Amino acid sequence: MPKPDLEGAYALNSMDDTKRLYADWAGTYDQDFAEKTDFQLPDLVADAYASLGGSGPVLDFGCGTGLVGEKLAALGVSPVDGADLSQEMLAIAGRKACYRDLVSGNVLDGYQMPGAPYAGIVSSGTFTNGHVGPEAIDVLLTLAAPGALFVLSINGVHFDKAGFGAYFDARTDQVSDLKLPVVRLYGPNATGEHKDDTGYLARFRAAYTKGYSI
Numbered sequence: 001m002p003k004p005d006l007e008g009a010y011a012l013n014s015m016d017d018t019k020r021l022y023a024d025w026a027g028t029y030d031q032d033f034a035e036k037t038d039f040q041l042p043d044l045v046a047d048a049y050a051s052l053g054g055s056g057p058v059l060d061f062g063c064g065t066g067l068v069g070e071k072l073a074a075l076g077v078s079p080v081d082g083a084d085l086s087q088e089m090l091a092i093a094g095r096k097a098c099y100r101d102l103v104s105g106n107v108l109d110g111y112q113m114p115g116a117p118y119a120g121i122v123s124s125g126t127f128t129n130g131h132v133g134p135e136a137i138d139v140l141l142t143l144a145a146p147g148a149l150f151v152l153s154i155n156g157v158h159f160d161k162a163g164f165g166a167y168f169d170a171r172t173d174q175v176s177d178l179k180l181p182v183v184r185l186y187g188p189n190a191t192g193e194h195k196d197d198t199g200y201l202a203r204f205r206a207a208y209t210k211g212y213s214i
């Protein structure tokens with residue numbers, strides 16, 4: 001049984017274990033993980049999206065308990081839809097009343113999102129060890145309007161291990177204006193083994209298709 005904490009999450013290697021871990025973690029994730037570790041990514045992703053001029057409709061992929069949605073709402077970005085594997089995490093997000101549609105499922109099976117195509121797609125903490133690799137971006141691109149703004153956090157170790165560099169190199173026809181600033185995942189109050197971990201705040205645009213605009 002995977003332990004509902006960061007070590008357990010990084011060690012995940014099956015869809016069943018991922019569902020079990022997040023079912024167990026959902027009720028305590030915000031307080032016992034995000035607050036205690038001073039988790040910065042949800043705010044960094046939302047702030048970057050808004051400061052780059054991102055607008056709604058936006059999809060928060062791997063929205064979990066809704067920390068990105070809360071911040072986007074505070075920044076005046078709406079409407080925001082969410083998608084996540086875990087129904088228990090989505091139930092917490094739903095209570096925060098900052099999402100329009102919430103859809104559950106494995107990204108690699110594709111999502112039927114009524115709100116697509118999106119003007120933007122954001123994600124915090126889901127492109128990480130034991131979770132989702134670059135192939136998920138192919139699915140997200142199918143949900144994006146031409147020119148849509150993406151802001152996705154990607155764990156630094158996972159970026160190398162899962163081949164995100166090669167992925168982006170092979171997608172220059174679909175991904176434009178890629179920037180990969182490095183950020184710290186946790187704030188100054190973090191403690192423990194991962195307190196100094198870093199990642200990328202990958203931001204790019206879905207390439208324009210002639211004749212479309214957003």
Ligand SMILES: C[S@@+](CC[C@H](N)C(=O)[O-])C[C@H]1O[C@@H](n2cnc3c(N)ncnc32)[C@H](O)[C@@H]1O
Nearest residue numbers: 022062063064084085086089106107124125126
């Ligand atoms: C570390 S949590 C991040 C949640 C939230 N975005 C945040 O920043 O707090 C990772 C989320 O990814 C979701 N997830 C993991 N694998 C997934 C998959 N294959 N498809 C969709 N969601 C997935 C989990 O259910 C979990 O809610």
